[in-house]
């Protein structure tokens with residue numbers, strides 16, 4: 001059943017008109033449409049940002065965060081950490097589209113656009129900045145941005161994040177992701193214009209984009225199993241302290257790195273993959289992956305796989321990623 005937070009966003013009205021005490025202690029305040037700051041009764045050393053709906057057609061994780069928000073409102077979910085809950089792109093959610101003018105998850109880099117998605121991205125940056133600034137300077141900062149993908153995937157649930165920092169003794173990001181049901185990690189080595197790349201680089205948050213299944217409209221997400229993620233999120237929200245956990249070795253899941261981006265440079269771009277090619281499909285050396293006028297993208301990596309192949313992006317945007325296994329040191 002739809003909760004109060006999502007209903008408000010879909011009806012284009014506020015969910016709360018003033019700060020509301022939570023039945024289980026603490027309070028919630030609406031900072032903007034689709035942005036709620038939950039504060040626990042006692043001070044916390046854990047600041048958690050959970051976002052979904054940055055792409056308006058990716059509804060399963062939006063339903064999950066709506067249920068979590070409702071459980072906090074009605075007191076059935078205890079809260080021991082600070083939480084910023086975000087439904088990313090309300091106007092795109094209302095229309096059931098990935099974005100309005102420009103992909104919102106490309107508006108967090110050095111050159112954001114000027115359209116409605118870029119304006120919303122700017123507002124989200126301000127809210128997240130305020131949330132972290134209001135927390136304890138020593139708090140552990142974690143951000144999960146929940147998505148679903150255009151295509152099916154040979155590994156259904158996986159994370160995209162920066163490589164773990166071996167110096168971080170408080171927290172094992174890959175162990176948390178494994179506990180939340182992620183079965184692979186794609187580790188970035190360079191910056192990207194995405195929301196989690198921004199919270200990681202600007203706010204030193206342990207930030208990951210979670211891919212959770214195939215994108216479908218509201219009410220059609222029965223095939224996506226978010227139970228493990230939901231259980232872990234509920235556990236973390238209720239935990240008075242976080243277990244100290246240095247990075248484990250070997251990592252608890254297969255890890256990959258980006259061997260290269262495949263950019264769509266022009267209208268001549270052609271992707272030589274079937275439209276139903278799943279994420280993580282293996283590519284073989286010598287395979288012609290794509291052409292763009294005179295530019296040919298031929299696989300020369302061993303054990304390569306493809307992620308997010310999509311020829312229908314705007315010129316200049318990423319039309320796919322070639323990834324390879326990465327044995328973390």
Ligand SMILES: O=C(O)CCC(=O)N[C@@H](CCC(=O)O)C(=O)O
Pocket residue numbers: 055105147148149150151160192194196209308309310
């Ligand atoms: O299925 C697809 O082609 C895209 C799914 C999606 O929205 N993925 C995110 C990944 C973000 C990241 O690279 O960290 C995106 O493209 O924004």
Ligand SMILES: [Zn+2]
Pocket residue numbers: 054055058147148149
């Ligand atoms: Zn997405």
